[in-house]
Amino acid sequence: MPKIILLNKPFGVLSQFTDPQGRATLADYIPHKGFYAAGRLDYDSEGLLLLTDDGALQHQISHPKRKMAKTYWAQVEGDISDDALMFLRKGVDLKDGRTAPAKARRLSEVDLWPRNPPIRERKSIPTSWVELIIHEGRNRQVRRMTAAVGFPTLRLVRMAIGxxxxxxxxxxxxxxEEVFSAPKPRPKGKSKPPQKRNHPRRRQ
Structure with missing residues (x-):
């Protein structure tokens, strides 16, 4: 049965097990052998990272076509506006195209561990928190989305995947955790033909 590890990846840790530059990696936190990250989380982001010992499950979680929901909490520079939230919900134009509509809401209270090191705040500019739920996996997507609507991300924490x-x-x-694998769907166009049944001939 496939197994999965849920890790709260700290800030400043690579989503891989080795690094020639000597930076912190998953090997510093995961003692189990044979597990690989299903997807990635940026070096300067925190939160949920999934690892599994099953290649098919790894592909199922990380493949873009699966469009698995990912929930992020982003601390942004400035008091995020209703207009900015509206644009995030509709989709934002980035260099690699418009993003799919996201779920976005302002968070009034956030209870999280302190980041080490702390974010760099400017005393003259407030910060605010927004929850974003997206189904894409573009490079640094959440950071680019909030910057595109005028509120750069200062801290990013992934709270959930699916x-x-x-x-x-x-x-x-x-x-x-152990994962109960669902049966794989039959490929389209290759449905199994109905079996012929031998019925006894009726006497005339």
Missing amino acids: NWNLGTLQPGQHRS
């Missing part, structure tokens, strides 16, 4: 969420995990902590 039905998996951080729960009570603190930075660097992980937990393991």
